[in-house]
Amino acid sequence: MLKKLKPGDALFQGIIYVLFGVFTLSCIYPFYYLFINTISSNDLSAAGDIKFYPQQIHFDNYSKVLRISGLSHAALVSVYRTLAGTFLTVGASAFLGYLFTKKEMWGRQIWYRSVVVTMYFSAGLIPWYITMHNLHLTNNYLAYILPTIITPFNIILVKTFVEAVPPSLEESAAMDGAGVLRSFWSIIVPLTTPILATITIFSAVNQWNSFIDTAFLMTDTKYYTLQFLLWRYLNESSSLAALIRSSPDMAASVQNMQTPTSVRMTVTMIVVLPILIVYPFFQRFFVKGIMIGAVKG
């Protein structure tokens, strides 16, 4: 039950409701706009007639774009790096973050600081590229996975979280003969699930969204990711035209002729959909995780 509002308060409430409404709409409408355009008649879409609701719904764009050679392979690369990269990053963040809570570790402060400071400090693009090249990580899947293992921000999150776990739990486990590994696996991991779920979604999204590493390190098309292909389609109209031509049974369908715009929009939608689908399920986890971290820290 709400208290009765004074007129000034009611006006204030009204204004912030509208402000937030407009901003929320602006966050969502682009996705919606793209979606209704990809499932509407391409002619109407090209004329700019699709603004609020889809017309003459069809899914040709998706079925055709998905058949473009290279796209499904790029999707596999993206899925692969997301799964493998996330698994390793979460494991490493959890374990190293936990180890850094152990005051008795030799040189703990120095190691911890030397990891954290890398958030601010980088050798620069060329030295980094040359190092990756010397390590034979150009045109190599491992280049997607290995460098993300240590993500300082994640390690800070885990460390802060573990420090809030009552030390008596671990002490009693140690009395029962549990070593560091055992107490990490049986006590710390179950207790830190909220923060681990947070890190999981962060690193999965990061992996899915990465494209700059492909631009720098990969010249062989078999390492291209979805994001990278999207970027190329956005910038190179020639590659897009070639792509439409190479698409099978293109000439056969006179209706719903794919345009460069429709291909672009459809690829964008294919890249964004996994995030939009997964997001609602994980949203409560990471909000909770980051909130707990923030209140404690």
Next chain:
Amino acid sequence: MGVPSGELLRGVEPVRPSRWKLQNKYKLFLLALPFLAVTFVFYYLPVSGWIYAFYDFIPGIPLSDTPYVGLKWFRTLVANPTQTGEVLRVLKNTVAMSSLGLVTSVFPVIFAILLTEIRAGWYRKFVQTLTTIPNFISWILVYALAFSLFSVDNGVVNHFLVQLGIVNEEFNFLASSSHVWLTMIAWYWWKSLGWGAILYLAAIAGIDQELYEAAEVDGASRFRKIWHITVPGIIPTFFVLLLLSIGNFVNNGMEQYFAFQNAMNKDAIEVLDLYVYNIAFANNFPFATAVSMLKSVVSVILLFAANTLSKVVRDESII
């Protein structure tokens, strides 16, 4: 098994055998070692590449066969007026966009405060959920969305503006250098405002509710409560984040600018990181290395300055 001597002391004081500690001192380090090695390889080893800034390095030719040129590449920064002009232009863009970012870092604070003022819980949740979505989209995707909405041929925004008679002819938002700083900061906040507010929402949730009740009893207005209770409650969080971003003043990152750059807006959009990328792709490796070396040095100086400031102001160090 005999009764351990510690058994007798149980309940008197917590038992923590010192032998366990000693053993663990190095064991813990050895467990961490592989991860520290990864950190070393991917963050510290590349620093050895700074050596390339002192050679006339050409990709493909081993360093031993390339002439050592000392500070030549650092001197070109100041010796050649065209080059100096370029660097100054890029510095201007970097400073402008970072400053805009710092000044507008109150946006998420305002967002969080106003959001908590909303009475309907479902609406609060609705806004909070949907406004965080853009944070999880890559800059390439943001650009793809921008491209669809703002392009000249069939972008919905231009259609509307023309139909409503606000502009006479379609405006090329994405290929103009006149408002790049503003459009870039606008896109930045579109992407990160909702997410950035979450930390402040957490901070507000941590404020003791009794303070508000007490203020209510004293007849404080809504705005007085915000000003005297909410704002002081979240200022520490704001300071930490502000100081952290000072350390990153010259690191704008490049994904956003990389995605949005084109021939038309290049002059205004090129920040240091993107500039390094662009000259590297023009195959001038040593010069690109020299520029990023200077950038890192400035970053570290700023970080330590911010850290010292934090120690003085808040008696707490951030690293």
